[in-house]
Amino acid sequence: MATTTDSDRRGWTQNPDAVKHDILTVAVSEFAANGLSGTRVDTIASRTRTSKRMIYYYFGDKLGLYTSALEAAYLKVREGEASLDLDHLPPREGLARLVAFTFDHHRRNPDFIRMVMIENIHNAEHLSASQVIRDMNVAAIEKLSSICGRGQEQGVFRDGIDPLRLHWQISAFSFFNVSNRPTFSAIFGNELFEEQSQSELRQQIVDAILAMVSQPIAVS
Amino acid sequence: MATTTDSDRRGWTQNPDAVKHDILTVAVSEFAANGLSGTRVDTIASRTRTSKRMIYYYFGDKLGLYTSALEAAYLKVREGEASLDLDHLPPREGLARLVAFTFDHHRRNPDFIRMVMIENIHNAEHLSASQVIRDMNVAAIEKLSSICGRGQEQGVFRDGIDPLRLHWQISAFSFFNVSNRPTFSAIFGNELFEEQSQSELRQQIVDAILAMVSQPIAVS
DNA sequence: AGAGAAATGTACTGACTGGAACATTTGTTT
DNA sequence: AAACAAATGTTCCAGTCAGTACATTTCTCT
Secondary structure, three states: OOOOHHHOOOOOOOOHHHHHHHHHHHHHHHHHHHOOOOOOHHHHHHOOOOOHHHHHHHHOOHHHHHHHHHHHHHHHHHHHHHOOOOOOOOHHHHHHHHHHHHHHHHHHOHHHHHHHHHHHHOOOOOHHHOHHHHHHHHHHHHHHHHHHHHHHHOOOOOOOOOHHHHHHHHHHHHHHHHHOHHHHHHHHOOHHHOHHHHHHHHHHHHHHHHHHHOOOOOOO | OOOOHHHOOOOOOOOHHHHHHHHHHHHHHHHHHHOOOOOOHHHHHHOOOOOHHHHHHHHOOHHHHHHHHHHHHHHHHHHHHHOOOOOOOOHHHHHHHHHHHHHHHHHHOHHHHHHHHHHHHOOOOOHHHOHHHHHHHHHHHHHHHHHHHHHHHOOOOOOOOOHHHHHHHHHHHHHHHHHOHHHHHHHHOOHHHOHHHHHHHHHHHHHHHHHHHOOOOOOO
């Protein structure tokens, strides 16, 4: 709930950007909470400073709003990731930092995770339509690629690492940890999701990833 | 699609069990495809040999049907797992087999995965109500526990392994691989999901898990 | 200032959808 | 066989909800 900076619409002044932004913020939260068909346009409207009329005015229909909300969610999260600068770190530390960051970042952005879950339920058909999103994510892989490249040059990483697979693995842990928390803790209890355990899990994952990129060692 | 054994209702004979089973099968597939609020009771009914009337007769309301479908999905999948006997294998092989099996089993049961995804979107509130499901899953952990115990006795596994965390990690990989395939391949292409890559991923995961339970080795 | 465009308010509707009412048939028990 | 219970068929309805029609206000440009 950011204090609307440039837009304190006192009394009553037009401010299209603020209105759009307001709608999108609420939309993300509603869609993330209730899914595409579970969300009511009227509910979104009522949580907004504006009216349902404006939703249709700016976003056409429910699907248009959903797609925009999806993009907004991706954008916000990828922005957070961009703040991470790893190039000045040695490869192993850089990778460790990246993994730990990803783990935490996912935890901090449950709405984003939920939007992705929902999009997966819908077979990513709306995401596919968004070039914006594709570009952002490819950029994320490049960061990983660069670390891998440096690591291999310096001989601290093994050859033949596929950055995409690495990304897949890092994501798997970090994503699952948030996405499946409800069922997991309904079945096995909440223990794994308390702070202490989460720290340990994060460390475990960092170690696992590092082991995976290291020179192979025969295990007895 | 088992050939309805005891129930070929030729002409017109009552057969409550077959009707219930019929409804549940369709319900799982519809709910898995469209989510809770995205699913239409009428659609389920029309895909059934019976009518909407019977859905309400046996399951009360939409939520009741959904809950039963969820249980049915869990039951079917856990049955498949029960067929896996690992006690006669040495611990390392047993664990490797379990991990590989889990990976494949999840791939073979996308509807189950989707039901769990949906349930997570709903914060597991319906699953929480089902004692049946909790019991089944706890049983799954016990299988893992037993392998760990044997491995530690024999000195091939390190001490302090927590079976629950192990399960968490195995699930993370295997689940994510199915649940996030749509978004992942929309963004990065389908390469990782072709047979060849999937085999390699599976092996990679088996190795990672085995490394994790092995006696620790300092890595340069 | 005034005219056209952009933005917003208000009230409404047509289709969809979960669920119920009412009626009938099939099975079971004594 | 009759009476009761279980199962099924048919029809309809009342609430919900995405989307629209129509009217008005604010902004921008000349």
